[in-house]
Amino acid sequence: MDTADQEHSRRRWLTYLLGTSLGASLVSFLYPILRYVVPPVSSEPSLSEIELDVKASDILPNSGRIVPFAGKPVILFRTAAGELKALSATCTHLACTVQFRGDRSDIWCACHNGVYDANGTNISGPPPRPLTKLDVAVRGEKIVIRRA
């Protein structure tokens, strides 16, 4: 190997070292930034049951309301037949909050016109899945909601 070749291969080696160390530095700068941008997973409240500050008699037949349950909205309603029901109020389409329509006894999402029946089954519009059911019980006067 003559000197020019030696020079050349030494230069290539140096360029390689410089390149990889610059690359490694860049990765070491970017990694914490990328991790920083993703919010930490907060320990979701693992509530499995809550007692609402709502009297069972306050929910009239064919009416409903939204109540918070473990940080998420839940729709609590009474059917025309008098049965109390609770379903997740987060629309399975694009996560809007649904509402109970007394005049049609169904559950409606105003964002994209999705409709569910009183069992939470998606019956028209874009929602792909039914709403998750929750158990409702009446303890004394108070309503208790629990994961099914």
Place this chain on the structure above:
Amino acid sequence: MSSDGPERRAAAARLSPAAWLRDRIGWDGIAHLAAKKEVPVHRYTLLYYLGGMALFLFLVQVATGILLLLYYRPSAAEAFESVQYIMAEVPFGWLIRSIHSWGANLFVGVVILHMASVFFLKAYRAPREMTWISGVLLLFLALGFGFSGYLLPWNTLAFFATKVGTDVPAQIPGIGLLLSRILRGGSDVTGATVSRFYGIHVAILPAITTLLLGVHLVLVQQKGMSVPLSVEGTKPRTMKFVPDFLLRDMVGWLIAVGLLAGLAAFLPWELGQKAEPFAPAPAGIRPEWYFLSMFQFLKYLPAEIAGIPGELLGILFFGALAAILVLVPVLDRGASRGQPSPWWNRLALVALAGALVLTFLALLPPPGQVKP
């Protein structure tokens, strides 16, 4: 002798203040460029003012946005109240905020018109492909500004629009949920989303926009104004950019300021109701007008098409449209050879008509609306 020798320094000391400054800053090059810049005059010259108008409206947004920063507070507890304070208590706060809101809509509108005129005049053909691509990216940034700014007053409409808008990327298999979390600053739209959108709206997007706008403007200066194919062979007459075109530009800007002030005074931008995360989405919920066609399209998509989730197909469809829009100068072979491309015009007209029809349908009252 070096150029900074004692003789030169002595000569510089004798210069007038203006000459001294010119010597230090060296603006002769810029002045020379400005004096040389010319604008072709033909039947479509009016369309050349749209770019300058978009730039002006952007600067209005920067100025009013900076003013809003002085009072706005980015948190779920204070955002709504601080905007209410700006609208009701701060002298001329209503004016600044209404101009910012109206200006945002006017800006997006003008950018869309600017893009449509560039499209139909085939100004994207060689050698201006990069100018078009930087311009389309600036349009996407403008939409990002619109989407992120919409949430900042923390009202009901904005809350649900953001819920939907940040749930759309969640439908992408694999990285979707992560993307949605990054956008929301958590698993739900909360005060954390407000802080995040605030940072995006006032720092991240402005920084990217400044860079890209710089590139776009430099490219426009380097390549000069494009003339439409029908005019290309005819050697149109020209007018000087400074002062002839610039003064006409400024007349347009003055009219825009008048329009913005008029809109702000007679139709002050509404604030609506404070966002209530545990209330159902109200009837008649919809996003800003420039997202209405997409919003309406999402309503018509069934839950599943051939086993693929409808939302995912929607995202793929809009993604493909965006990619085509960026790559128009590469895909339109006719225009790149300097020939008319009527099929691209027809395609664009169909797309525009589709977007208009969907927007109109979205403005109709929703069929399931509950009577109050």
